[in-house]
Amino acid sequence: GAVVSQHPSRVICKSGTSVKIECRSLDFQATTMFWYRQFPKQSLMLMATSNEGSKATYEQGVEKDKFLINHASLTLSTLTVTSAHPEDSSFYICSASWRGLQFFGPGTRLTVL
């Protein structure tokens, strides 16, 4: 149980385009989901906390207009990277909270050319 999926697993896009990443809790309902960013050989950096039906809470330094988060249902949260640039290339990971624990998705590798 407590499986979290992400789609796509890898995406390559051109600079200036927008990319949407989906995070789904497959066998449980998650009122809270989290979005992280991870650079190579580094730890996870929390970008935002997403609560179902309300606006996401962004960490300091994370541009909310660039990283749009929608948590429309108890099993789905989406992260849209708008007007992506090469510096946005990274590994994006979501997690979903269930019974006091966080369960992580497999991550999405974004490469912006």
Place this chain on the structure above:
Amino acid sequence: QQQVKQSPQSLIVQKGGISIINCAYENTAFDYFPWYQQFPGKGPALLIAIRPDVSEKKEGRFTISFNKSAKQFSLHIMDSQPGDSATYFCAATMNYGGSQGNLIFGKGTKLSVKP
């Protein structure tokens, strides 16, 4: 005060040996300490976790030792295997009645187990 300090940054252990990773924290409000295992290109997976009301928790070859007074906790991997080679992250959070707060991660330890 929100930091979790993890050491060592990297660790090489022979097969069958014991791997030990240490973490320290400052915020005494933290009340939940999970360890995550991450393989390259994958998301972190919860390995084992402990609450501060116990000093040790063991699950198979993995043991967490917790020292509340020293504000330190460590992961011990007994009989380390090459398949254990991964990056390990300690974390801390304030867990409010089932609704988990933000995880504060250590910087990670890359473990390599040599055959």
